[in-house]
Amino acid sequence: MTPPIKSDAMAILRGISHRGKHCIMAKTKRTSSASSSSLLDQFSSPVSVLILLSIIGLVLYGQSMSFTIGKFDEDVIITFNEKLLKNPSNVFEVLQRDAFFNNPGRNFYRPTQNLSIFLDTQIGKGKSWAYYLTNILLHISTCWLLFLTLKDFRFRPSTALATTLIYATSPLFVHVIAWIPGRGDLLIAMFTLLCLRATFRYLDTGKVSTLIFLHVCFFLSMFSKETSVLIPIIITAAWWMLYPRRAETSKTLALTLLPCLIPIVLWFVARSMVIPKYPDATVFGFIPFLNNLRAIPETIGKFLVPIGLAPLPAFTWLVTGLGSVVAIALVVAALRHATDNERKLTIFGIGWFLLFSAPGVAYTNELGKIAYDYLEHRSYLPMVGTGIVIAVILGRLMDSRHRSSVSLAILAAVVFYGGFSYMRAKNYKTAGAFYDMAIAGNPHSGMSYLNRGYLRAISNDLKGAEADYTSAMTYCPEYAEAYVNRGVLYQNIQRDADAGNDFKQAVLRNPELFAAHYNMANWYSRREDMPNALKHYRRSMELKPNFAEGWAMIASIIAKQGDLPTALPIFEKALALDPALMVGYVNRGKAFYNVGRASEACADWRQAAAIGSAEASQLAQTFCK
Incomplete structure (x- = not known):
């Protein structure tokens, strides 16, 4: 027989002796000999x-x-x-x-x-x-x-x-x-x-x-x-x-x-x-x-x-x-x-x-x-x-x-x-091993391919990165981020036309993706298509208004078009967001120099050079003697 339960009002959640106290689980009969212990x-x-x-x-x-x-x-x-x-x-x-x-x-x-x-x-x-x-x-x-x-x-x-x-x-x-x-x-x-x-x-x-x-x-x-x-x-x-x-x-x-x-x-x-x-x-x-x-x-x-x-x-x-x-x-x-x-x-x-x-x-x-x-x-x-x-x-x-x-x-x-x-x-152990395991466990995870592709890209395994980005698109055709990353990869290996096509596909698949518009803008800018570049820079800033570099690029294009008074407040906005933004100082310096304001240009280039810009240092040495 099981021992009688004592009515001692002890809580169930209490570390008391097992025997003779209030027991929430019914116990079957068992012996107490050493042979029965495990x-x-x-x-x-x-x-x-x-x-x-x-x-x-x-x-x-x-x-x-x-x-x-x-x-x-x-x-x-x-x-x-x-x-x-x-x-x-x-x-x-x-x-x-x-x-x-x-x-x-x-x-x-x-x-x-x-x-x-x-x-x-x-x-x-x-x-x-x-x-x-x-x-x-x-x-x-x-x-x-x-x-x-x-x-x-x-x-x-x-x-x-x-x-x-x-x-x-x-x-x-x-x-x-x-x-x-x-x-x-x-x-x-x-x-x-x-x-x-x-x-x-x-x-x-x-x-x-x-x-x-x-x-x-x-x-x-x-x-x-x-x-x-x-x-x-x-x-x-x-x-x-x-x-x-x-x-x-x-x-x-x-x-x-x-x-x-x-x-x-x-x-x-x-x-x-x-x-x-x-x-x-x-x-x-x-x-x-x-x-x-x-x-x-x-x-x-x-x-x-x-x-x-x-x-x-x-x-x-x-x-x-x-x-x-x-x-x-x-x-x-x-x-x-x-x-x-x-x-x-x-x-x-x-x-x-x-x-x-x-x-x-x-x-x-x-x-x-x-x-x-x-x-x-x-x-x-x-x-x-x-x-x-x-x-x-x-x-x-x-x-x-x-x-x-x-x-x-x-x-x-x-x-x-x-x-x-x-x-x-x-x-x-490593991010690479993690994503290998993730893809083996879920071969349709576009995000896993994208992240492994990025790791391969920064490790200079460009073919592996391209294969992963392409796999991400294959399994997830609407995954705009994969097009952006492959576009950047193509851009870095001088496949400019392929890069542009990928950026366009990214914008088409996700018009709300900042990276798609920003990379599209950079692509147009390199091709001197400033109206389209400006359009996509502005859209990217609507999506990410605190991104200082984007405002600097908008100001640079406006200044290049000859409207320095409009560009200067935008440069100021960019540098207020990021006081260490080298491209902001470099491009504003160029804008000043182009309208004959050499002293202000040199001040900006020296500031950028002090931060670490090699381009600014070269400009200052050449034009600010």
């Missing part, structure tokens, strides 16, 4: 688990500390903002920018993530090891918190450990840890588990310090990723479904969670100040949600069966079908012969997964399928719910007479997952 039982103390998870995390992902920065979005976030991030005085500035450090913002507002990347830059002096080490430490912390949370849910320590090891080694999460922009998902997962545990600790103890800790964690989480707005919902669901003292703590819970409104409101206010507008309904909303529903079964399938993994994946019916089978099998296995407590845990786990999956499923990249269908790192937090369902199944299996065999099978799976993850992480 290898997992020997390492299931919290300290042992933390050490074990630290070893696993460092073994699998320690290699990433030697990886280079430059993969998808890493360059946009870090490389392009190196000057901003390396200056310690910019700590408040980084909090006022979007997740890509744009100002004004265009995308997500995640200042906690920004701050963590800023601190990594300060600690590591811009070296890659600091960014990747932080990701590893966050993963280790999240896995340890998952283990503790499963124990709080009254799972046997060995069951909690088995589930945590599967989570810690799953190849699905390589993209979260070995890719720096996965930072936001690591942060929100850690903070969600901290908030969950802190809430029920507070309901049990009433300690003010615990309440403060809860709201500090929620504040940091809310400013890590916007999905955090759902944390109070999942806490309430856990309280309603799993907490034994609902009647006497309902008012306390309401008062505990009510202050969560403060960071939520602050986030929306701060976001509106940094990012002027909200995403279009075609990017975030109900229609993208319907289009992306297949991400739900696909991520579940990939979590346990590492097939179809890709950093920038496309939907495939094989993975969708496999994932659907895996999802159904998990639910059936968990609910079949389930006790009331197991049923509640299963439903809670399913709810967790669906709730935290919803925001990611409802979002699609502005480029749509040209880029990818979904991103695997967004499943990091939702998969905690899947882990709860798996724990229900494993708990039942590990309480059976085949416990030792089940433990060995789990360990074998963990070793397989770990080896798979270790080898897969190697593909994140």
Whole structure:
């Protein structure tokens, strides 16, 4: 017989002794002899688990500390903002920018993530090891918190450990840890588990310090990723479904969670100040949600069966079908012969997964399928719910007479997952290897071809770059950026007519693309077709009004046409936007010289020469004796 449950009003989410206390999961009869223990039982103390998870995390992902920065979005976030991030005085500035450090913002507002990347830059002096080490430490912390949370849910320590090891080694999460922009998902997962545990600790103890800790964690989480707005919902669901003292703590819970409104409101206010507008309904909303529903079964399938993994994946019916089978099998296995407590845990786990999956499923990249269908790192937090369902199944299996065999099978799976993850992480070592993997996983991603083509172009592999740009056009005929990049490539190898044709195609396919108009304008300018050049320069400035060089080019053409009074204020505007704009000083100097204002011309050329313009230095030596 199972021991009687004591009515001690202890919370379900509380780290108390397993025996003789309120138990959320019904236990089957088991012996306590040493022969029934498994290898997992020997390492299931919290300290042992933390050490074990630290070893696993460092073994699998320690290699990433030697990886280079430059993969998808890493360059946009870090490389392009190196000057901003390396200056310690910019700590408040980084909090006022979007997740890509744009100002004004265009995308997500995640200042906690920004701050963590800023601190990594300060600690590591811009070296890659600091960014990747932080990701590893966050993963280790999240896995340890998952283990503790499963124990709080009254799972046997060995069951909690088995589930945590599967989570810690799953190849699905390589993209979260070995890719720096996965930072936001690591942060929100850690903070969600901290908030969950802190809430029920507070309901049990009433300690003010615990309440403060809860709201500090929620504040940091809310400013890590916007999905955090759902944390109070999942806490309430856990309280309603799993907490034994609902009647006497309902008012306390309401008062505990009510202050969560403060960071939520602050986030929306701060976001509106940094990012002027909200995403279009075609990017975030109900229609993208319907289009992306297949991400739900696909991520579940990939979590346990590492097939179809890709950093920038496309939907495939094989993975969708496999994932659907895996999802159904998990639910059936968990609910079949389930006790009331197991049923509640299963439903809670399913709810967790669906709730935290919803925001990611409802979002699609502005480029749509040209880029990818979904991103695997967004499943990091939702998969905690899947882990709860798996724990229900494993708990039942590990309480059976085949416990030792089940433990060995789990360990074998963990070793397989770990080896798979270790080898897969190697593909994140360089940007080139990353895009090779991305294209292998999604051969129709025009964006992957474009980015790999760019890497090849700057490495002087011009044939490879041309092939990639052409592939991007083949798979995504409306991808204007591919035409722009191939046009620039042709321009650099003196295939001027081909370059012009590509620029024209880019303008035709996307009239709102700044780079298409600007390169088209440059092409016309080189051919001395100034009316068309001026038309496209002006259009490009409508699309990107703070681009100083564009205004300088407009002023140069107007001055060349003999209208210096009109050109001068435009030169001033360009130099106000960028006081170090060499082409602005050089071209204004030429304009001055052409109307006989030699002293002003020489002053501009000397200024440009001081900045570093070789052309200005030559002009000054020739005409300013």
